[in-house]
Amino acid sequence: MSYLGVGVSPGNVPVYHGTNLKVVDWRVRVAELVLRCAICVLGILAAVLIGSDTQVKQIFSIQKKAKFTDMKALVFVVVANGLAAGYSLVQGLRCVVSIVRGTVLFNKPLAWAIFSADQLMAYMMVAAVATALQSSVFAKFGETELQWMKICNLYGKFCNQVGEGIAMALIASLGMVVLSVISAFSLFRLYGGNKVKSSATW
Amino acid sequence: MSYLGVGVSPGNVPVYHGTNLKVVDWRVRVAELVLRCAICVLGILAAVLIGSDTQVKQIFSIQKKAKFTDMKALVFVVVANGLAAGYSLVQGLRCVVSIVRGTVLFNKPLAWAIFSADQLMAYMMVAAVATALQSSVFAKFGETELQWMKICNLYGKFCNQVGEGIAMALIASLGMVVLSVISAFSLFRLYGGNKVKSSATW
Numbered sequence: 001m002s003y004l005g006v007g008v009s010p011g012n013v014p015v016y017h018g019t020n021l022k023v024v025d026w027r028v029r030v031a032e033l034v035l036r037c038a039i040c041v042l043g044i045l046a047a048v049l050i051g052s053d054t055q056v057k058q059i060f061s062i063q064k065k066a067k068f069t070d071m072k073a074l075v076f077v078v079v080a081n082g083l084a085a086g087y088s089l090v091q092g093l094r095c096v097v098s099i100v101r102g103t104v105l106f107n108k109p110l111a112w113a114i115f116s117a118d119q120l121m122a123y124m125m126v127a128a129v130a131t132a133l134q135s136s137v138f139a140k141f142g143e144t145e146l147q148w149m150k151i152c153n154l155y156g157k158f159c160n161q162v163g164e165g166i167a168m169a170l171i172a173s174l175g176m177v178v179l180s181v182i183s184a185f186s187l188f189r190l191y192g193g194n195k196v197k198s199s200a201t202w
Numbered sequence: 203m204s205y206l207g208v209g210v211s212p213g214n215v216p217v218y219h220g221t222n223l224k225v226v227d228w229r230v231r232v233a234e235l236v237l238r239c240a241i242c243v244l245g246i247l248a249a250v251l252i253g254s255d256t257q258v259k260q261i262f263s264i265q266k267k268a269k270f271t272d273m274k275a276l277v278f279v280v281v282a283n284g285l286a287a288g289y290s291l292v293q294g295l296r297c298v299v300s301i302v303r304g305t306v307l308f309n310k311p312l313a314w315a316i317f318s319a320d321q322l323m324a325y326m327m328v329a330a331v332a333t334a335l336q337s338s339v340f341a342k343f344g345e346t347e348l349q350w351m352k353i354c355n356l357y358g359k360f361c362n363q364v365g366e367g368i369a370m371a372l373i374a375s376l377g378m379v380v381l382s383v384i385s386a387f388s389l390f391r392l393y394g395g396n397k398v399k400s401s402a403t404w
Contacts, residue, residue, distance in 0.1 A: 070345070071345065072336075072339065072345075073336055119379070119383070122325075123324075123325070123328050123379065126325050126328055126329055126332075127328055127329065127331075127332035128332075129329075130328075130329035130330075130332045130333045130336075131332045131333055131335075131336040133333075134274075134275055134332075134333040134336050134337060135336060137274065138340070138350070143272070143273065143274075148340070148350040148351075149350075177321070177325065181321070181386075184383075184386035184390055185390045185393065187390070188386055188387045188389070188390035188391050189390050189391060189393045189394045190394070191387065191391045191394065192391045192392070192393065192394005
C-alpha cells in the first residue's frame, strides 16, 4: 500500500508503505505545535512576572527596593524563559508551515538541529528553574548555618510574584522536556533499523 | 543479505538485512558501557569529595565547623551523584551482559524504561549541579544586595574541595546527557518508519 502526502508535489513527497504512520505523524505534529505555543505563552508570562516585579520598603529612614536583578538566579530564569519563548515562537511557525504543507520531517541535518536546540533549551530551562527554586528557598527560609537571613518576611508581595513566575517557568520547562522527547522521536526514527526483524529481547 | 547475531541461539536472534547496522550497534553499546563506567566513577568521586568535606575554624573563642549538610544544594548533589553512580553500575552490568551475549535491544518496554530512567537521571544531575553552582557563587562572592556574606574567605579549604566535587559532578552530568541521547537513539529507532522512503525535506 502506498499513498502520497497531502499538499506536496509528487517530486517532493514522503512515500508511505506503513498503515498508521501518517496518523502518528499528524498527532506528533499537533502535539508539538500545542506544546510550543504553551511554552511560548508560559515563558513570556514567567519572564514578565519576574522581570516586572519590584517592591519598595521603608526601613526607618532608608528606602530599600527589591528587584529581580538583586538575585542572579532570577536574571537567569528571566533570560532563559525569554529565549525559550522566542525559540518556541519560531519553531511553532515551522510546525504550522509543516502542518499546512502536509510535509514530514525527513531531513536528518534539520532533525539533528531541532533535536539539539530542543535538548539545549530543555536543560537550560530545568537548570534555570532549579537555581531559582534554590535561591527562593534561601530567600524564604534563610540558611541559618551561614547566617544568610530570610528576606521574604520583609518583601512578601515581591516573593509571592516571583513564586508565581517560577511556577510558570517550571511548567514551561516540563513542556520543553516533553518536546525534547518528541524531537528525539522525530530524529531517531529516521535511523530506524529499516529492514531489521527480530525476536531478540536485548 | 542477512546474518545472525553473535552468541545467540537462532531462535532468539536479531536478523539484519542492513549492511552497517551491526557495526553501529557495537559502537553504541561500547560507548554506552564506557560512559556508564565513567559516570559511576565520577559520581562516587563527587559524592565522596563533597560528603567527606569538613573544616573547623576557631573564631575568637567559638569553634565553628563547616560541613556539606550546612547547604542543602550540596546534600542534593551528593544524593544525586550517589544515586547516579549506583544506577550506572546496574546499567553498566546490563551493558556487559548485552555485549557478551551479543544481543541487541529490541524490546520496546525495556527500551522505554531505560530511556525514561536515563532522562530522569540526566535532568536530576543537571539540576543538582546547577543548584550547587548557584550556592557556590553565593558562598564565593556573597549577595551584597541581600546581605548574604561570602563564606569562602573563611573556609577556603572546604570551598576548594567542594569546587572539585562539583567539577566531577558537572562532567558526570554531561556524560549522563550524552547517555540519554544514546538511549533515545536505542529507543526511537525501533519506531523507524520502516518501509518509508522519501525525498521530502520537512
